[in-house]
Amino acid sequence: MKNLLNQKQMRSADAFTIKNKEILSVDLMESASRAFVKAFLQEVPEKATSIAILCGKGNNGGDGLAIARILKDSGYSGVSVYLVNFSAKETEEYTINLKRLEDLWFPLTAVNTAADLPDLKEKVIIDAILGSGLNAVLEGPYLQLVESVNALNRQVIAVDVPTGFPAEGPLKKEGVYLKADLVICFQRPKINFFFPESVQALKRFTVVPIGLDEEFIQNCDSPYRLIEGPDLTGLVKPRAPFSHKGTYGHALIVAGQQQTMGAALLSAHACLHAGAGLTTLSIPESGLTALNTRLPEVMYLDRADLIPEKTNKFSAIAAGPGLGTAEGSIAILQGLLKLKVPLILDADALNMMGDKPELLKQLSSGSVLTPHMKEFDHLFGDHDSWWERLETAREKALELGCVIVLKNQYTFIIDLTGKVTVNTTGNAGMAQGGMGDVLTGLIASFAAQGYTANEAACIACYLHGKAGDELAETQVSISASDLTGRVSKTLKGLIK
Numbered sequence: 119m120k121n122l123l124n125q126k127q128m129r130s131a132d133a134f135t136i137k138n139k140e141i142l143s144v145d146l147m148e149s150a151s152r153a154f155v156k157a158f159l160q161e162v163p164e165k166a167t168s169i170a171i172l173c174g175k176g177n178n179g180g181d182g183l184a185i186a187r188i189l190k191d192s193g194y195s196g197v198s199v200y201l202v203n204f205s206a207k208e209t210e211e212y213t214i215n216l217k218r219l220e221d222l223w224f225p226l227t228a229v230n231t232a233a234d235l236p237d238l239k240e241k242v243i244i245d246a247i248l249g250s251g252l253n254a255v256l257e258g259p260y261l262q263l264v265e266s267v268n269a270l271n272r273q274v275i276a277v278d279v280p281t282g283f284p285a286e287g288p289l290k291k292e293g294v295y296l297k298a299d300l301v302i303c304f305q306r307p308k309i310n311f312f313f314p315e316s317v318q319a320l321k322r323f324t325v326v327p328i329g330l331d332e333e334f335i336q337n338c339d340s341p342y343r344l345i346e347g348p349d350l351t352g353l354v355k356p357r358a359p360f361s362h363k364g365t366y367g368h369a370l371i372v373a374g375q376q377q378t379m380g381a382a383l384l385s386a387h388a389c390l391h392a393g394a395g396l397t398t399l400s401i402p403e404s405g406l407t408a409l410n411t412r413l414p415e416v417m418y419l420d421r422a423d424l425i426p427e428k429t430n431k432f433s434a435i436a437a438g439p440g441l442g443t444a445e446g447s448i449a450i451l452q453g454l455l456k457l458k459v460p461l462i463l464d465a466d467a468l469n470m471m472g473d474k475p476e477l478l479k480q481l482s483s484g485s486v487l488t489p490h491m492k493e494f495d496h497l498f499g500d501h502d503s504w505w506e507r508l509e510t511a512r513e514k515a516l517e518l519g520c521v522i523v524l525k526n527q528y529t530f531i532i533d534l535t536g537k538v539t540v541n542t543t544g545n546a547g548m549a550q551g552g553m554g555d556v557l558t559g560l561i562a563s564f565a566a567q568g569y570t571a572n573e574a575a576c577i578a579c580y581l582h583g584k585a586g587d588e589l590a591e592t593q594v595s596i597s598a599s600d601l602t603g604r605v606s607k608t609l610k611g612l613i614k
């Protein structure tokens with residue numbers, strides 16, 4: 119998994135690379151700027167496009183100056199450079215790159231106050247004003263400049279990070295950032311890119327390698343990492359010769375009410391397709407006809423049989439989808455907690471715990487909670503920012519000894535030690551009811567097959583999104599049933 123670093127660690131990686139690879143800082147800047155231009159070429163292939171590069175006086179601005187030169191060398195004919203001279207000091211790498219441009223007689227426009235910015239006519243704006251060196255919210259001329267650039271509504275491509283956007287830490291509601299269509303980011307994405315508040319600053323990002331020492335980065339002590347397909351290859355086991363249904367575990371899913379039987383069926387269907395040897399569903403008796411008709415492979419357990427003697431054969435137990443929150447459902451949840459086995463809890467099971475927080479204390483270690491934002495705040499209190507929400511999730515995972523799957527466009531899987539794995543698979547086509555029920559079924563399936571709670575959650579989240587991404591190649595929207603129909607094929611692609 120790729121470690122995600124904070125900016126202090128990123129600066130150490132920069133210093134380590136310069137020292138150990140015997141590369142000059144200005145050459146690292148050149149490498150970063152070349153990597154930027156390579157990605158920029160994909161976005162803006164038309165060489166006659168007019169481009170304005172706004173450069174601050176730090177290394178982000180230094181990148182901007184190097185980018186101007188490299189773009190010109192690459193055949194771009196309409197590049198203009200604006201020197202944003204709001205700070206007194208400039209970095210050495212900036213000075214060197216400025217000199218290189220001056221030597222080429224490159225036309226440069228000085229912007230000494232925000233009012234100096236000419237009426238920009240260029241089609242594309244490259245934002246190299248401030249990067250990861252940001253140390254406070256924008257104010258004064260920087261704020262004025264950013265607001266006037268935002269008002270232009272041009273295509274903006276930011277170098278490393280949009281001006282004013284902090285790479286990590288709580289994002290303040292009142293924060294003003296330069297709004298970028300795309301951020302071409304160096305070596306690793308910033309942690310704040312994964313929070314929903316980032317839409318105020320960027321529509322999307324792409325990461326380019328710039329030659330920083332990967333071994334150093336991977337050895338940094340960071341609580342955040344990214345999960346990628348190759349991480350699962352080797353972890354997901356192939357079906358073994360001479361294996362039988364007993365080899366792949368027995369999952370129990372406790373879900374559904376008369377009006378919400380679909381949630382239970384979707385969950386069990388997903389559990390089946392992700393390879394559990396046996397799947398049993400505990401639903402109200404009124405759902406039996408639906409179960410037998412829709413899912414003949416899935417077995418049934420009466421709600422009255424949710425007792426130790428009848429449940430000790432299950433290798434994983436999930437509860438919540440469509441379960442309701444009425445008295446009867448609370449009794450079911452309390453009964454499950456008394457079994458003293460790890461549980462996978464979603465939806466109404468989480469809502470009931472939010473209503474009765476004392477139940478959280480009864481959770482067995484190794485349980486998995488899969489809240490979306492509202493469910494999370496109902497459980498653990500309101501949060502002003504996603505950064506703070508994730509910090510709470512890390513504390514609670516540690517305190518409760520459970521895995522928390524905090525669901526959003528990018529899902530955060532927090533393990534028992536408080537480490538965060540970010541999943542990036544998935545797409546807007548999957549924004550349909552039933553998706554959460556499917557995810558619960560997938561986690562239950564992998565837990566039943568013997569993966570640890572954290573492994574089960576990571577495999578399930580990645581697979582869920584990846585199957586959706588594959589379907590999105592030919593579909594606009596993806597139903598929960600479509601997704602379930604795909605997971606086994608996607609899973610095959612993850613096995614060595």
Ligand SMILES: NC(=O)C1=CN([C@@H]2O[C@H](COP(=O)(O)OP(=O)(O)OC[C@H]3O[C@@H](n4cnc5c(N)ncnc54)[C@H](OP(=O)(O)O)[C@@H]3O)[C@@H](O)[C@H]2O)[C@@H](O)CC1
Nearest residue numbers: 132147150176177178205248249250251252253254255278
């Ligand atoms: N290893 C890597 O990742 C590599 C990174 N590289 C590049 O370096 C960039 C980081 O460069 P950087 O450290 O020089 O900082 P940068 O963002 O240019 O700004 C610093 C200036 O801004 C000022 N300033 C700060 N906040 C402010 C505010 N709120 N309002 C007003 N002013 C503010 C601050 O002034 P000060 O407060 O210190 O007086 C200082 O003058 C990074 O994003 C990437 O593009 C690559 O070249 C190669 C490898």
Ligand SMILES: [K+]
Nearest residue numbers: 245248279281
């Ligand atoms: K920038």
